[in-house]
Amino acid sequence: MKKYTILFLLLVAGVQFSCNEDLDPTVYSNLTNTNGYQTKSDAIASINSIYGRLKGPAVGDNFSYWATRHFALTDIATDLGHCQYGGDPGQLSLGTWSSTNGLLAEDWNAMYKLIANANNAIFNITPMSGITAAEKAQFIAEAKFLRASAYMDLTDSWGPVILITEANLGSPGYLDQTPPSSVEEIDAFLVKELTEVANVLPVNYKSNAIYSTNDVGRATKGARTYFTSKTLYAQS
Numbered sequence: 001m002k003k004y005t006i007l008f009l010l011l012v013a014g015v016q017f018s019c020n021e022d023l024d025p026t027v028y029s030n031l032t033n034t035n036g037y038q039t040k041s042d043a044i045a046s047i048n049s050i051y052g053r054l055k056g057p058a059v060g061d062n063f064s065y066w067a068t069r070h071f072a073l074t075d076i077a078t079d080l081g082h083c084q085y086g087g088d089p090g091q092l093s094l095g096t097w098s099s100t101n102g103l104l105a106e107d108w109n110a111m112y113k114l115i116a117n118a119n120n121a122i123f124n125i126t127p128m129s130g131i132t133a134a135e136k137a138q139f140i141a142e143a144k145f146l147r148a149s150a151y152m153d154l155t156d157s158w159g160p161v162i163l164i165t166e167a168n169l170g171s172p173g174y175l176d177q178t179p180p181s182s183v184e185e186i187d188a189f190l191v192k193e194l195t196e197v198a199n200v201l202p203v204n205y206k207s208n209a210i211y212s213t214n215d216v217g218r219a220t221k222g223a224r225t226y227f228t229s230k231t232l233y234a235q236s
Helices: 002-023 040-052 069-076 087-094 102-125 133-158 183-196 221-235
Strands: none
Touching: 040 102, 040 133, 069 087, 069 102, 069 133, 087 102, 102 133, 133 183
């Protein structure tokens, strides 16, 4: 009888162990702080997510920022553009918009979504040990360039805005009421950032050692020079 009792307890323990294993599966479809940012492909995916914000990475969000929304602010709201429709585009065209204008809100949100993706990429790629120093420098340079372009668009459209960088991710104050930074402060930050990536970004991506294909559309040295010049011109 004692032998059967021991066998029964072993069987129960085995079943319990199996159940626990099934309830705690290894997840491969989602990146977390434990399984993400381990390989070069992880880093590239993070950088690509920043580029994706220029258009809109999700269904229903595929006309954000440079794809359409920012055009509404930079052209339709000036004498360079005209819109015959009513609603939000018509308000911008006629100069009758207010803080409730949907295109303004969508463009603002799209810019800060890009900045959030860039901050996360810089914060998480910086300590990575699974990539080379050259790869790390390239990825961070792209992220800083894209973040700088978003902040330039923000200050061009709104003037003083809230400056958030990867440094805020180390000790985030979710309830803090962060005041806007002056345009002069943000411009100084942008010049510093773009100067840092000057010697990292390539002229083009033909036969690039880090990316296996000719990745047209990525940040280049020429694009960086344009944005730096534009920032310095705005300061003068």
